Amino acid sequence: MIPASFDYTRPGSVEAAVAALAADEEAKVIAGGQSLLPLLRLRFAYPTLLVDLGGISELRGVRDAGDALEIGALTTHYELTRDPLIAAHAGLLAQAAGTIADPAVRHRGTIGGALSHADPAGDLPAVITALDAVLVVTGPGGSREVSPGDFFADYLTTTLAPGEILTSVRVPKLGDGWGYHYEKFHPTAQAWAIVGVAALARRSNGHVAEARIGLTNMGSTPVRAGAVEAAAAGAEASATAMRAAAQHADQGTSPPSDLRAAADYRRHLARVLTGRALAKAAGV
């Protein structure tokens, strides 16, 4: 299984990468390649040119940007699990990144690549959706900021325009009182999530003041469980109350039926896993 022939370029700047991408409409961006290389090998994709972002050092690492963290698109899943700024201000991202695939894949795979690939079973899209992150996209016309809701368009599809590259993800710092948990169900080791739940809860005086829930693989794009968020807000911080709020988790979702799970089963999992994730996020 050898990929079809392609040309390859490794530009040293975002500007040069955008120019290379804009000059060839069959070009594709490669970062860690952990999603793209299997597709190339199976010849599901056959770009004429690969634009490797690996030489652009400005896209690496995590920067403190005041009330948010600016995470470079080339930051690997492994780095997300190890970064002290992420641990301090966006721990959900570190915990969820540690559940992606396996250590060898986490050494190569990047946050920008995982988000741009937009696999509904991928973990990070739901996580950044719950974190209210902003995606920074750079193209021939300059940079723009996109919310997760406007970035993920469909199964393996984003609203990135031709010639545009996801360059960083801006994650607001979690303030005091926030707890978090990513709960993921997969029947075998190192497998994609059948359903995943990213939960954030802010506790105050024995109650949940505010909750944010992102769901993995409950539709063709990551979704917020708005009905759960509404039910949890103001509820007593108890496992019973969190489980009750989680009964709304599948409301408004359209989960797929596939070889691994029927839609009804995914709905059931969403309710159960949301209850668990929310309880852990609320510290009960």
Added chain:
Amino acid sequence: MKITLTIDGVRYDDDVEPRLLLVHYLREHAGRTGTPIGCDTSNCGACTVLLNGKSVKSCSVLAVQADGASVTTIQGLAASNGSGEDGWHPLQRAFHEEHGLQCGYCTPGMILAAVDLLNENPNPTEEQVRDGLEGNLCRCTGYQNIVRAVLKAAGSTTGAGVQA
């Protein structure tokens, strides 16, 4: 495209097609046939090598992406940190002593993944070993002896390190 790689301490300068996978480069250009190809889809981990000291699945890296990097395969592991009368790396010795293999196909990748695991966490629990090796499949052993071997190597190298 011209690339320069250091493989098991030896420098290689080559001109390769961009689509050449690192595992094919290692096997067909650099004689590192100790790195097997298993599933071809980055699931099984048989082709695991160390790229700049970190485990990667060499079927999911392009040779051109590894330009300028240093690669350690199973064939260079003993040379990098061999010890004792047999000259083996502590993990190779532990796999031998604990019978951590049967057919041996997964073994090179399993050992290199274990080197990375112990570099990260020199004294893992059994559960941490199982988690750390989740990307490497073995169809023979049922994993028991592999886990035992990694724990033994960790014990035998505490303080001495098992760096590749």
